[in-house]
Amino acid sequence: MRSVRSGTKTFVLLREVLMAYVSPAVMAGIGGLVTADKILQFRALTTIGGTSALFALLIGLWLRAKGKQKYWLVRSPQWVVIGLFALGGSMLGLLSAFVTTSIFEIAKLTDFLAWSGHIWIDFPLSATIASTIISWRWRASIKK
Structure with a gap:
């Protein structure tokens, strides 16, 4: 779906979230x-x-x-915005991996879940990719 005036593609969150799930899951x-x-x-x-x-x-x-209210998100070069979101996504992914593994260790679940050792790779990588793609697609959908 394209915006009539600007010719840019509109940002539809449900579509973006669905693709954020399907793409890495399929690969x-x-x-x-x-x-x-x-x-x-x-x-x-x-x-x-x-x-x-x-x-x-x-x-x-x-x-x-809140995105359009933040001046630096709208006016900064696109690669700067995307890079900062990728960095922030990886940091949040690492934080969520730390919290999740801590909870698993406290609850003694690490022995029962075979994939729990892969959380340190899966969470930061998935969060980085998702934040990069979402920020890129959002930034491309706004007009300056």
Whole structure:
């Protein structure tokens, strides 16, 4: 769907969140099928796709509500905005991995969940990719 006046594509959050889930889940799922790694196939649908969708939703909601009010987001070069969101996404992904593994260790769940050791890779990487794509697509949809 394109805006009539500006010719730019409109930012539809539900579509962006859906693509943020599907894209990494499909790619990781294909990797799991090719390597016959059942844990990677499971992670593709849970920690990889889920983290991407969650971060895309949270960042998209924030950008939709407050993004145009922030002068530096609208006026800065696009690569600066995207780089800062990618850095912020990776930091939030690391923080969420730390909190999640801490909770798993306190509750003694690390022995029961085979994929819990991969959270340190899945969360930061998925959050970085989701925040980069969402900020890029949001920034491309606004007019200066």
